C-alpha cells in the first residue's frame with residue numbers, strides 16, 4: 513500500500529492497530545475493552561488513513577460516542593497529527609465502507625492551552641473579558657450535552673418535584689424563588705442529566721442568555737490554573753458574565769477553601785444580579801461537610817430537592833424510552849427482567865441495557881430471557897446471589913398473611929391464588945429454576961400453570977395499582993435479603 517517513491521517503510525494496519533490496542537487497553541476497563549475493541553479488525557492503512565472494521569452500525573455509533581477521544585489520541589500518536597480513521601461497517605455479513613472520521617477536527621485543541629480557561633472559550637480574545645466591548649456578544653460554549661433534555665428525562669414519583677422545579681427555572685431563569693436550585697441524589701440518579709436539561713431548555717427559550725455547565729472539579733482546576741497565571745480576575749469576570757450557571761457535584765468543593773471563597777463571590781454577584789444558579793450535590797446541603805457555613809446558607813436560600821431511586825414502573829419507562837430512542841426492541845419479558853433486577857440506579861439500568869444491545873449486535877440475534885439473565889448477572893452483584901423459591905414463597909406469604917403450605921394445595925380462594933401466582937412469577941424472575949421445577953414447588957403443578965400464573969400477575973399489575981404496590985414492596989424485601 514506504500515505509495516511509490518516513499519522512502520520510509522510504512523507500518524501495516526495490523527501493527528498500527530496492535531499498538532493502538534496496547535494503549536487503549538491500559539485506559540479502559542477490561543470488560544469494555546473486550547466488548548468494544550476486541551471485535552474490531554484492522555483492514556488497511558493507506559498513508560495516514562487507517563481503516564478498521566466493526567460488526568454493526570450500533571457498534572460504530574457506540575465507539576464514536578464513547579471512545580472518540582481515546583481513539584483520536586492513540587491514532588494520532590501512531591500516525592501523526594493528520595491521522596484519519598475510517599470505519600467499515602458490516603452490513604448483513606458484508607463490509608460496506610461507512611463514515612470517514614477525520615480526527616484532527618477542531619476540538620482537538622482542547623486542553624492545549626492551559627492558561628485560558630479550558631475549552632469553554634471559543635475565541636482567543638476572551639482571555640481578558642473585561643477590556644472587550646460588547647462583552648455579552650462573546651460566544652461561550654455552554655458545555656451541554658444536547659441529548660440530556662427534559663424530553664429524555666422520564667418522570668416518576670422519584671423525581672417529580674425536582675423535575676418540575678428544574679422546568680420552572682428553565683422557563684424563567686433567575687425569576688423564580690428557586691434560586692439557587694439545589695438538586696441532590698446518589699450516583700446515577702439523574703443529577704447531571706437534569707442540569708443539562710435545564711441548560712438546554714434555557715438555550716432554546718432564550719438564545720441570548722449565556723448558559724454554562726461546569727462540574728465543580730473543573731471549576732476548581734480552572735481556578736488553580738488561573739491562580740498560577742495571575743489571572744484570577746479574568747476567571748471571576750468570566751463567571752460573572754454567565755446568566756445561567758449550572759455547577760455539578762458541589763460536594764467536591766469540600767475542604768477547598770480558596771475555591772469556595774471564589775465561588776462565594778461569584779455566587780453572590782450572580783444572585784444579586786438575578787442570574788440563575790443550579791447546583792447538584794450527592795447529599796443534602798445540611799449533610800455537606802467541609803463547606804463553609806456562609807456558602808451553605810447561600811445554598812439553602814432557594815429550593816433544595818432530591819431525586820430518588822426510580823420504582824419499577826419508572827424503570828420500565830426509562831428502559832422503553834431508551835430503546836425507542838435507539839430504535840431497538842427487546843422482548844417484553846427481557847425488559848421486565850432487567851427492570852426488576854437492576855434497581856439501584858439509572859446508570860446501572862442503562863449499563864445493563866447496553867450490554868444486552870452489544871451482545872445482540874455482536875451475535876446478530878435477539879436476546880432471550882436466558883441470555884439476559886446471564887448478562888445481567890455479570891452486571892449487577894445483587895442478582896449473582898441466588899434467591900430460593902422457598903424464600904420467595906415465605907416472603908410472599910408473610911406479606912399476605914397466608915400459611916405457606918396453602919401454596920401447595922388446591923385451594924381456589926382468591927387471596928391464596930394470588931399469593932401462589934405471585935410467588936411463581938417472582939420465582940421465575942429471581943431464580944434460575946425451570947418452569948417445571950417451579951411448578952414442582954407448588955404442589956406439583958405443571959409448567960403451563962406457571963406460565964399462566966406469570967401472565968395473570970402481569971395482567972393484574974397492569975390494572976391494579978394496589979397489587980402493583982404490593983409487588984413492589986415484596987420485591988424490595990427480596991432484594992434486601994440479597995444485599
Ligand code: ADP
Nearest residue numbers: 664665666699700701702703704705830858859
Ligand atoms: P448522576 O449525575 O446523578 O450521577 P446522571 O445524570 O449521570 O446521574 O444519570 C445517569 C444516567 O441515567 C444518564 O445516562 C441519564 O441520562 C440517565 N437517567 C437518569 N435519570 C433518568 C430519567 N429520569 N430518565 C431517563 N434517563 C435518566
Ligand code: MG
Nearest residue numbers: 703704705760
Ligand atoms: Mg453526575
